[in-house]
Amino acid sequence: MLPLLALPAITTAAQQRAAADKPNVIFIYADDIGYGDLSCNGSKTIHTPNVERIASEGVRFTNAHSAAATSTPSRYAMLTGEYAWRRAGTGIADGDAAMIIRPERYTMADMFHDAGYATAAIGKWHLGLGDEKGKQDWNGSVGACPNDIGFDYSFIMAATGDRVPCVFIENDRVHNFNPLSPIYVDYRKNFPGEPTGRDNPELLVMKPSHGHDQSIVNGISRIGYMKGGKGALWDDSKIAETLTSRAVDFIAKNAHKPFFLYFATQDAHVPRVPGERFRGKSGYGVRGDVMIEFDWSVGEILAAVKAAGIDDNTIIILSSDNGPVVDDGYADGAVEALGDHRPWGDFRGGKYSAFEAGTRVPCLLRWNGSVKPAVSHELMSQLDWFASFAALIGARLPEGAAPDSENFLNAWLGADCGREYFVGQNAQNTLSILTKEWKYIEPSNRPAYNKNVNIELGNNKDAQLYDMVHDSAEQHNVATSHPDVIKRLAAKLNTVKDNRINQPLLP
Numbered sequence: 001m002l003p004l005l006a007l008p009a010i011t012t013a014a015q016q017r018a019a020a021d022k023p024n025v026i027f028i029y030a031d032d033i034g035y036g037d038l039s040c041n042g043s044k045t046i047h048t049p050n051v052e053r054i055a056s057e058g059v060r061f062t063n064a065h066s067a068a069a070t071s072t073p074s075r076y077a078m079l080t081g082e083y084a085w086r087r088a089g090t091g092i093a094d095g096d097a098a099m100i101i102r103p104e105r106y107t108m109a110d111m112f113h114d115a116g117y118a119t120a121a122i123g124k125w126h127l128g129l130g131d132e133k134g135k136q137d138w139n140g141s142v143g144a145c146p147n148d149i150g151f152d153y154s155f156i157m158a159a160t161g162d163r164v165p166c167v168f169i170e171n172d173r174v175h176n177f178n179p180l181s182p183i184y185v186d187y188r189k190n191f192p193g194e195p196t197g198r199d200n201p202e203l204l205v206m207k208p209s210h211g212h213d214q215s216i217v218n219g220i221s222r223i224g225y226m227k228g229g230k231g232a233l234w235d236d237s238k239i240a241e242t243l244t245s246r247a248v249d250f251i252a253k254n255a256h257k258p259f260f261l262y263f264a265t266q267d268a269h270v271p272r273v274p275g276e277r278f279r280g281k282s283g284y285g286v287r288g289d290v291m292i293e294f295d296w297s298v299g300e301i302l303a304a305v306k307a308a309g310i311d312d313n314t315i316i317i318l319s320s321d322n323g324p325v326v327d328d329g330y331a332d333g334a335v336e337a338l339g340d341h342r343p344w345g346d347f348r349g350g351k352y353s354a355f356e357a358g359t360r361v362p363c364l365l366r367w368n369g370s371v372k373p374a375v376s377h378e379l380m381s382q383l384d385w386f387a388s389f390a391a392l393i394g395a396r397l398p399e400g401a402a403p404d405s406e407n408f409l410n411a412w413l414g415a416d417c418g419r420e421y422f423v424g425q426n427a428q429n430t431l432s433i434l435t436k437e438w439k440y441i442e443p444s445n446r447p448a449y450n451k452n453v454n455i456e457l458g459n460n461k462d463a464q465l466y467d468m469v470h471d472s473a474e475q476h477n478v479a480t481s482h483p484d485v486i487k488r489l490a491a492k493l494n495t496v497k498d499n500r501i502n503q504p505l506l507p
């Protein structure tokens, strides 16, 4: 194996210390939480003090992006260091999808594992399980799972809260499985005699607004069909509590050795069912309440790190998999309760969109004692966590690993040296290229607007160009007056399409 990612020639004190001490790394990865949702980014509506504490003690990034505007491709890109649009089958995954990142693939979890870290994935997975779609044995071993791509321990939701199976999976098996109530999952047809949201709306406690009318679990109809699972089904109001306590346990048990924890919350994805103590607490409906719940989870993680005495040796990154959405398929009152809260901040679009709110997400990094509090306006991408953390811990990656991930460690630690450009991907796979000055969105014949979720998708049959210095809200398409800029950015985008920056990583 070649030493593909050596430490940069100029190392900071923090890097030197990291190589010696191996700091713990915790990702707190939110679901659908937008730039404007958190009070640390200026929102005066919903108060999230624990998140604010991370922001005030660490680096707050104002121009950091998830790799895509939906979950599966963002997570795929983050864990593999490869743009998801390079690979077919990386769109929003069903709960019975086969594992998208194949076991032979070298992931960020493998990297931490090989560097002697204890590794865990806790929370939303959404990257498939097993070897073949629909062929998982939910009553035995599901087959390929996070443990096959570098996680020593996993406690996950297979896909999303709104997709079956509605059970937690611990390593390769359903948690709390009861052999008297075997579990069956199908995404094509219902099981005879089982109620659905479409046929039995009288059984629902929360009605769908669009889609989400298949199997009913806990009075909520979902995407996909499932049967059985008595004793193993999750309680929607306790998902945050369950996942957070698993994460806290993992921190406490592994405090004496280096660890990497990928803690992916279900908040604020639909269905939004806040725990009892958070209900009605935000003043902004259930979506606000699950934001408060998210903040509570963050506080528990901070407390666990402190209690374990590893505050100064633990890097915490907090971010989100894509931008915000208010009505994502359930009539849960979120739209009516939104009031003056602006989940997307000052940006256009939202989840699913090629406009900024699709991928410009909250992003914070705290490393007590090593990284000074700061606000960074650098252009950053979650795609780079892989190569940047490899540099931090002095990991050597196998050839071809993390092909699109670049080492921006110094920028992650607060220096003014972020990306020159970033390629974004919306839900229809329309690509855009963003620099600090400009954003070019490729022409696309896909719909401009999704009326169900009330979000502009950023697709347009004409090329779009926005001046990000004077018009970061993307109100004025200046494509026709800047053909030279379009030409340059389109050429750059084509180069990225053709090349993976790290191939070959070294001559």
Ligand code: NG6
Residues within 6 Å of the ligand: 031, 032, 069, 070, 071, 072, 092, 126, 160, 162, 210, 211, 212, 223, 269, 270, 322, 328, 329
């Ligand atoms: C969409 C779902 C939406 C959500 C999304 C995935 C419908 C109509 N909408 O297809 O509710 O589940 O997929 O969200 O089914 S994500 O954050 O995991 O990407």
Ligand code: CA
Residues within 6 Å of the ligand: 031, 032, 070, 071, 269, 321, 322
């Ligand atoms: Ca999401």
